[in-house]
Amino acid sequence: AQSVAQPEDQVNVAEGNPLTVKCTYSVSGNPYLFWYVQYPNRGLQFLLKYITGDNLVKGSYGFEAEFNKSQTSFHLKKPSALVSDSALYFCAVRDVKLDMRFGAGTRLTVKP
Amino acid sequence: EPEVTQTPSHQVTQMGQEVILRCVPISNHLYFYWYRQILGQKVEFLVSFYNNEISEKSEIFDDQFSVERPDGSNFTLKIRSTKLEDSAMYFCATLRQDMNTEAFFGQGTRLTVV
Numbered sequence A: 001a002q003s004v005a006q007p008e009d010q011v012n013v014a015e016g017n018p019l020t021v022k023c024t025y026s027v028s029g030n031p032y033l034f035w036y037v038q039y040p041n042r043g044l045q046f047l048l049k050y051i052t053g054d055n056l057v058k059g060s061y062g063f064e065a066e067f068n069k070s071q072t073s074f075h076l077k078k079p080s081a082l083v084s085d086s087a088l089y090f091c092a093v094r095d096v097k098l099d100m101r102f103g104a105g106t107r108l109t110v111k112p
Numbered sequence B: 001e002p003e004v005t006q007t008p009s010h011q012v013t014q015m016g017q018e019v020i021l022r023c024v025p026i027s028n029h030l031y032f033y034w035y036r037q038i039l040g041q042k043v044e045f046l047v048s049f050y051n052n053e054i055s056e057k058s059e060i061f062d063d064q065f066s067v068e069r070p071d072g073s074n075f076t077l078k079i080r081s082t083k084l085e086d087s088a089m090y091f092c093a094t095l096r097q098d099m100n101t102e103a104f105f106g107q108g109t110r111l112t113v114v
Helices: none
Strands: A003-005 A010-014 A019-021 A024-026 A032-038 A044-049 A054-057 A062-070 A073-078 A087-094 A100-102 A104-110 B006-008 B012-013 B019-024 B029-037 B043-050 B053-057 B067-070 B077-079 B088-096 B108-112
Touching: A003 A087, A010 A019, A019 A024, A019 A054, A024 A073, A024 A087, A032 A062, A032 A073, A044 A054, A044 A073, A062 B029, A073 A087, A073 B043, A073 B053, B012 B019, B019 B029, B019 B088, B043 B067, B043 B077, B053 B077, B077 B088
Parallel strands: A010 A104, B012 B108
Antiparallel strands: A003 A024, A019 A073, A032 A044, A032 A087, A054 A062, A062 A073, A087 A100, A087 A104, B006 B019, B019 B077, B029 B043, B029 B088, B043 B053, B067 B077, B088 B108
């Protein structure tokens, strides 16, 4: 069965600094990897995905993520954080059966 | 942009009562999921549904839970006898029949069991 780990409950960065939100996964076969963001009292909003191809994928709002097969990681990054990026971020993995599992979430706080 | 619609947005029910949460998927989507999230914590998988049957379910999805798509449009989650610990946000997600696409989520139903 597939699983996802987000080792940090909380990430704090200063506005303008780069941010990284970590994710590692476990799945049999090729992974389908996703990042979603959740703002307060809202649903999950898709940010980006890795299916195949380039290991560096770009998504919404300037976010990107790097797929690393040897480390089974899919860390979310942004070169310059904004206060408005503060939210809950979820990494997810999907297998060939199309069932998706989420990590526990990482709360990102960007301080001015 | 197409969206997944969930109703109601908030449901308050007494312990032991039955509740039905409704989801209207995006029209050409064939895979459906229910997830729950307790107070901004982790998003927990409940069940997946394809071709009018359950594809997979978690240990949370016990005999008190059921899903169906009675009229070919709405996708419902029923909790037969609610418990206090069922209080959570319930999210519906739907997916096109395409391995390369992402799932779309509804805005959720906040269930409060009192």
